Amino acid sequence: MSPTSLKPGERVNLTQADILLVDANPDSLRILVEMLAGFGVHEPHCCSSAAEALAFLSTRIAHLVLIDSALPEMDGYELVKRLRWSGSPELSQVPVILLCGHTRSSDIDRARDCGANFVVRKPAVPLVLLQRIMWVSKETRPFVEAPNYRGPCRRVRALGPPVGMKGRRKDDLSLDIGDAFTPNLDQSEIDNLFQPKRAAL
């Protein structure tokens, strides 16, 4: 991943975002709080367990949830799954970034299948974290609700890798074409597209 995939002049507005952080380690939590404050977030909400996070989310809506995978009792993978299968659209579709430190081999599949939007390896440095937050905000993948999986579509082949990220396959191309800054067609050209014309054979 190239650091240049984030443009230094691009604006990021997180001032009104309600962000929930779930991490049992108070020191890791503190670092995340400082990082988010640097990004412009006003006082993220912090929880130290999955139960506390579920209780918080039953009364408040978060715009983004950052979850550490290694939570005591109910771990982070299970918490993401619980959110995705909660039955409430606000909760089941909330953007989630899962943070993983050391991962047991038995948990690697769970990380892939729990339904998080992105999995970030710890230590989550500011560049990577901000980039993932921006990717989440520009999420182009459809949401899937299947009998054994709920979350963003895991097939990136059809859509290409996230913007700025080099794909793993030789033929991976990102389909991002950016935001339009001038009209591509003038109004008469657009009108013409809607006017049926006799084809000259």
Next chain:
Amino acid sequence: MSQVRVFKVESSLSKLMKKPGGRTVGEALSSAQARVEKIRAQSIERMAEAAARLRQLAVEGRTGDCAAVEALYAGANGIFDLAGHFDMRALSEAAFSLCDLLTAADLGVDVDWMAVDVHVEAIRLLSHPDPKVDAAQLIAGLRAVRARYAPAGETPVKGRA
């Protein structure tokens, strides 16, 4: 018949982030880095305290106390994260290696408590704000211990991004 729904979702985060205002990516990154840097000394002190607790947990863990083994794993995992933020690479690698050792049972290998003790002692030495040890030599020793669980050519199990 099972039903699969595939649909587009526009998150409220996306709508909020499109609003005018906020700061540039450059400003956000430098501000975040500066704020993390401000708590460096305090975090390093906390890491040293966490490292000191590992020794007692290792004593309790070898008696078969599962809660102590879990706490030992969580402690090492936390040190791995914190050390990474402050570019303490040797400490980070030692903590990650200890996590690997403690999860050896997942790979069908018994936990070697002598190897755990060696790691705990190395972490304790490396967590000092100004380590008085040859970190490179210490890490080379830990890698040799670790290699017993991951034979040549096999990559140790690591967290995936």
